[in-house]
Amino acid sequence: MDLIIRRAALTHHVAGRDAPVDIVIDGGRIVAVEPNVAAKGAQEIDAAGALVAPPFVDAHFHMDATLSYGLPRVNASGTLLEGIALWGELKPDLTQEALIERALQYCDWAVARGLLAIRSHVDVCDPRLLAVEALIEVKRRVAPYLDLQLVAFPQDGLLRSPGAFENLKRAVALGIDVVGGIPHFERTMADGAESIRLLCEFAAEKGLPVDMHCDESDDPLSRHIETLCGEAHRLGLAGRVAGSHLTSMHSMDNYYVSKLLPLMRESGVAAIANPLINITLQGRADTYPKRRGMTRVPEMLAAGITVAFGHDCVMDPWYSLGSGDMLEVAHMGLHVAQMTGVEAMRASFDAVTVNAARILGLEGYGIAPGCHGDCVVLDASDPIDAIRLRATRLAVVRRGKVVARTPAPHAALALEGRPGTVDFKLRR
Numbered sequence: 001m002d003l004i005i006r007r008a009a010l011t012h013h014v015a016g017r018d019a020p021v022d023i024v025i026d027g028g029r030i031v032a033v034e035p036n037v038a039a040k041g042a043q044e045i046d047a048a049g050a051l052v053a054p055p056f057v058d059a060h061f062h063m064d065a066t067l068s069y070g071l072p073r074v075n076a077s078g079t080l081l082e083g084i085a086l087w088g089e090l091k092p093d094l095t096q097e098a099l100i101e102r103a104l105q106y107c108d109w110a111v112a113r114g115l116l117a118i119r120s121h122v123d124v125c126d127p128r129l130l131a132v133e134a135l136i137e138v139k140r141r142v143a144p145y146l147d148l149q150l151v152a153f154p155q156d157g158l159l160r161s162p163g164a165f166e167n168l169k170r171a172v173a174l175g176i177d178v179v180g181g182i183p184h185f186e187r188t189m190a191d192g193a194e195s196i197r198l199l200c201e202f203a204a205e206k207g208l209p210v211d212m213h214c215d216e217s218d219d220p221l222s223r224h225i226e227t228l229c230g231e232a233h234r235l236g237l238a239g240r241v242a243g244s245h246l247t248s249m250h251s252m253d254n255y256y257v258s259k260l261l262p263l264m265r266e267s268g269v270a271a272i273a274n275p276l277i278n279i280t281l282q283g284r285a286d287t288y289p290k291r292r293g294m295t296r297v298p299e300m301l302a303a304g305i306t307v308a309f310g311h312d313c314v315m316d317p318w319y320s321l322g323s324g325d326m327l328e329v330a331h332m333g334l335h336v337a338q339m340t341g342v343e344a345m346r347a348s349f350d351a352v353t354v355n356a357a358r359i360l361g362l363e364g365y366g367i368a369p370g371c372h373g374d375c376v377v378l379d380a381s382d383p384i385d386a387i388r389l390r391a392t393r394l395a396v397v398r399r400g401k402v403v404a405r406t407p408a409p410h411a412a413l414a415l416e417g418r419p420g421t422v423d424f425k426l427r428r
């Protein structure tokens, strides 16, 4: 046996009821998950009751823009539109070498954080397709340790930006995995709907999934999600379509949403909210009360819709912070959506693990015999504790090999009369 992780708590474990288990990995796959395995591993890790989860999955990211913060200047208004304009200023100066270097650096951060699968949108509006070629190269290089899925994203509008559809088709021919879109950024609502129809038909023809930036605004009448559902239904794309952001749903009329949620469910359209970015970019035109802007996550989950949380941005024209930590994303999502019940907090953890994996269509994901030997050992007792602590990734495992380790932090106190170390964990 290549690797055995001893005494692991699993995400669905209930403290006091379930015994910890040993996870046995051989030949890159999990071969057993059971208590007290007698076999010996070539390498062994003692989790000592800590949570061992499947790796984090980011369902929405922009790896072509990441780590470009401050180039050529910072976003002064903090709005989505200034971010898009700023990215437009940066584009002519991009080089393939710099794109690859920044993306690889981000992938290192991701692996260290136990984030082993990322769906990244790639801007295809630059006819040179520099970013597309760079990220296809990055995908090839990181493949041994990270699944990078690429979305052809017409950032400046499929119809609004000259040649965008041709560029998108060329990007797909080069090996991009998913068809993207941005209907709310087209010139008119009608153009937005037309872009959805064209892109969904193209995806159906190519047998590809669809993931569109959809209704990323505070405009309650931005209803492109309805069209996206309609096209998914018409073309039989159920289970292969995701609407990213969907922030306008925050501002929509409740009666309209009571019809929209069942439509999303019926059409098999998943939702990807991006809590850090939505709470930062939306509501910028409001005075007070100021809208939160994130889509209706608890209501979607209750309606049976698959919902993931994405990171979206790290140190780029739209967002100046972030470090590839999906627990920080889950933490923000939980707060913005007020998902504070026990089940809701656990659902926030699912939104950066299993739900995101389902949207990406990852094969062999999970902690069960037959799954890939991929996992993250967290310095926490359960998913809620992991979110609370943004827990240290004690070990990150990919295909049975340890690819990152971080020591558990213990603060040394220097208090009069109370010397010692502090451990913020609570073993429940």
Ligand SMILES: [Zn+2]
Pocket (backbone or CB within 6 Å): 060, 061, 062, 121, 213, 312
């Ligand atoms: Zn995005």
